[in-house]
Amino acid sequence: MPISEIEVPGSSLSLTCYKCQMNSAPKLVVRIAKEGEAFNLEEEIPGFHDLDHDDTTVRGFYSTVAAFEVDEVVEGIATRTLHKRIESCEFLLVDGFAFFMGKSSVQKPLANALSTFTGYGVAPLELEFHQLSQFQDRLEKVKSVALTNPKDREIRKAKLTGEIEDYSDYNVVDPRNHGIDSVSGLVDSPLGPMTVTATRKGGLRLAVRKGFILTLDCLLWIMEMVTGEKSIDAATEEEEEDIFTGEDPEPKKGVLD
Numbered sequence: 001m002p003i004s005e006i007e008v009p010g011s012s013l014s015l016t017c018y019k020c021q022m023n024s025a026p027k028l029v030v031r032i033a034k035e036g037e038a039f040n041l042e043e044e045i046p047g048f049h050d051l052d053h054d055d056t057t058v059r060g061f062y063s064t065v066a067a068f069e070v071d072e073v074v075e076g077i078a079t080r081t082l083h084k085r086i087e088s089c090e091f092l093l094v095d096g097f098a099f100f101m102g103k104s105s106v107q108k109p110l111a112n113a114l115s116t117f118t119g120y121g122v123a124p125l126e127l128e129f130h131q132l133s134q135f136q137d138r139l140e141k142v143k144s145v146a147l148t149n150p151k152d153r154e155i156r157k158a159k160l161t162g163e164i165e166d167y168s169d170y171n172v173v174d175p176r177n178h179g180i181d182s183v184s185g186l187v188d189s190p191l192g193p194m195t196v197t198a199t200r201k202g203g204l205r206l207a208v209r210k211g212f213i214l215t216l217d218c219l220l221w222i223m224e225m226v227t228g229e230k231s232i233d234a235a236t237e238e239e240e241e242d243i244f245t246g247e248d249p250e251p252k253k254g255v256l257d
Contacts, residue, residue: 020098125202139185
């Protein structure tokens with residue numbers, strides 16, 4: 001399967017989105033191979049494995065060996081036995097974003113390692129109130145909005161369904177009174193309809209049909225919808241077009257209008 005495609009094993013895909021920058025995908029892979037730790041199961045050394053790349057994308061795995069205890073009964077005596085398991089996190093890296101798929105316990109050491117090799121900080125993507133609020137407007141249908149931290153009501157958390165046409169009249173979603181924890185709704189993506197859930201801490205969940213193959217272009221398109229910001233590559237292409245035509249750039253119409 002091409003590096004820019006993600007096969008969804010079930011009916012949903014969960015990712016954690018990070019902010020990331022890199023100057024060159026091939027050079028980054030070479031540096032990780034030379035200076036980074038390779039995963040070693042026998043010596044229980046955490047590290048990278050199964051790295052792949054093209055001109056703009058890096059994809060691979062980061063794994064660790066974790067210990068856990070299990071309560072067992074041996075010859076009628078209750079005992080606690082120590083076991084070990086492999087915990088892995090797959091990552092997809094482009095200039096602007098890093099997408100992690102796997103164990104949350106592995107994501108922090110993976111982000112620290114990538115920060116070292118890219119030379120830039122790899123930090124979780126945190127969505128602001130206005131980004132999640134505007135994300136609602138771009139959905140074909142709003143399924144739920146989870147509100148948190150009301151300042152003048154006793155309700156600690158509320159989940160709204162449907163569509164709110166006028167915030168000023170209803171005063172339901174208001175940054176002076178609430179926070180938004182997550183927004184979920186139907187999106188008409190380039191690969192067909194899907195349900196997208198975005199959380200304020202950078203979580204992204206896609207509900208799709210079984211056997212669905214997600215492309216990197218579609219994933220970046222979804223991130224543009226969620227954040228309201230174009231990817232670095234897309235912005236660079238538009239700037240180059242303006243330079244070659246010699247004309248003043250005009251506002252582009254797309255999913256954000």
